[in-house]
Amino acid sequence: MKVAQIGTGGWGKNHTRILSQLGVLSAVCDANKERSKEYAEKYSVSSYDSVDALLDSEKFDAAFICTPTSTHSQIATQLIQKKKNVFIEKPLTYHSEEGEDLLELAKKNNVLMTCGYIERFNPAVGLVKDYVKSKKYGELVMLEFHRENRMPLHIKDVGIIYDTSVHDIDTAMWLFDDTPQVVFARAGSIKHKYEDFATIMLGFKDNKVAIISSNWITPTRVRNFNAVCTEGIISADFISQGIRIETDKDTEIPRNEKQEPLLLEIQNFLGAIEGKNELRVKPEQAVNVTKIAEASLLSSQKGTPIYLELQ
Numbered sequence: 001m002k003v004a005q006i007g008t009g010g011w012g013k014n015h016t017r018i019l020s021q022l023g024v025l026s027a028v029c030d031a032n033k034e035r036s037k038e039y040a041e042k043y044s045v046s047s048y049d050s051v052d053a054l055l056d057s058e059k060f061d062a063a064f065i066c067t068p069t070s071t072h073s074q075i076a077t078q079l080i081q082k083k084k085n086v087f088i089e090k091p092l093t094y095h096s097e098e099g100e101d102l103l104e105l106a107k108k109n110n111v112l113m114t115c116g117y118i119e120r121f122n123p124a125v126g127l128v129k130d131y132v133k134s135k136k137y138g139e140l141v142m143l144e145f146h147r148e149n150r151m152p153l154h155i156k157d158v159g160i161i162y163d164t165s166v167h168d169i170d171t172a173m174w175l176f177d178d179t180p181q182v183v184f185a186r187a188g189s190i191k192h193k194y195e196d197f198a199t200i201m202l203g204f205k206d207n208k209v210a211i212i213s214s215n216w217i218t219p220t221r222v223r224n225f226n227a228v229c230t231e232g233i234i235s236a237d238f239i240s241q242g243i244r245i246e247t248d249k250d251t252e253i254p255r256n257e258k259q260e261p262l263l264l265e266i267q268n269f270l271g272a273i274e275g276k277n278e279l280r281v282k283p284e285q286a287v288n289v290t291k292i293a294e295a296s297l298l299s300s301q302k303g304t305p306i307y308l309e310l311q
C-alpha cells in the first residue's frame, strides 16, 4: 500500500513518522515547501508543495489530510474524486454540509473516509467503553470532561469548540453509544479571535448527560473525564491513560498497558482499506460531531438549547 501525508505541521509530522515506520509512506505534501522537503528527505520519499502536483505525479492508495480545518473539505474532495481513500484530521469539515457532501462523494467513488477522533483509540477510553458495555459498574448516567491548555497560537481558523471540544463530543457519543437530543452551551473569548472557553451540555435520552468543559486559559495541560455509573465512578486521564474507580466498597486502579493512540488509529484505517477490520470512526459519526459543534456555537450565541435529530 502507498500512502501520502498532506500537511506536515505540528500534528502531521507524527502521522509522517508512523506511516514511515509502518513502511507505507510514499510522499509528503505541504504548502510550506521547506517543511515538505525536510520530511521527504528525513523519510526518503517524494516531496510536493501542492495537492495538484501530488495527484499529477504520484501513484498512491490513501492520503492523510492534516491541514487546517478550513482546508479539509476542498483537499478531501480533490482526493476522493481521484478515488483515494482519505483519513481527514478532526474536525472532518468546518460546515456539516461539506461533510455530508464528502460522504456522498466517498460513497459514489467507492473509497473509505474516516476522521481523526483519536480518543477512541486511547486505551483508557477503551477500558471505560468495556466497563460501560458490560455494565461492570452499572449503568452509565453522566460524563464530565475537562480539556484545558494554554492557547495554541497557530490555530487561527477555528475556536476551541471545533479544535478541542470535538474530541469530547465524539467520546461522549462513543461511550453512550447514542447521539444527543439537545445541546446547550456557553462560550466566550478572552484572547482568541474565536471562542477560547466553552462549556457544553449534551442531553441524551433518559436524562443522561455529558458536560464538556474546555478552555485555552489554564496554563497546564489537563485532559480527563469522569464516568458516573450507578454503582461506581470511573475517573480516567487521557494523557497518563490511568484509570481509578471508586465504589461503595473500595478504590480500584486497574492495570492498563500504555499505547500510542495515533499508531492504533492509523493501523485501523490501513487495516480497513485492506479489508482486515472495520473502520472504527464512521464518517457519518464525524459529520454528527460537526453538527453538534455547530449547535454548540449557535446555542452559545442565542443563549438557548438547540434540539437535534441526528441519525
Ligand SMILES: NC(=O)c1ccc[n+]([C@@H]2O[C@H](COP(=O)([O-])OP(=O)(O)OC[C@H]3O[C@@H](n4cnc5c(N)ncnc54)[C@H](O)[C@@H]3O)[C@@H](O)[C@H]2O)c1
Residues within 6 Å of the ligand: 006, 007, 008, 009, 010, 011, 012, 029, 030, 031, 032, 035, 049, 050, 051, 065, 066, 067, 068, 069, 071, 075, 089, 090, 091, 116, 117, 118, 154, 163
Ligand atoms: N487528533 C489530534 O489529536 C490532533 C492534534 C492536533 C491537530 N489535529 C488536527 O490536525 C490538523 C492540522 O493541525 P496542526 O496542529 O498540525 O496545524 P499546523 O498549522 O501545525 O500544520 C498544518 C500544515 O498544513 C500545511 N498546509 C496548509 N494548507 C495546505 C494545503 N492546502 N496543502 C498542503 N499543505 C497545507 C501548512 O503549511 C502546515 O505545515 C487540524 O485539522 C487539527 O485539528 C489533530
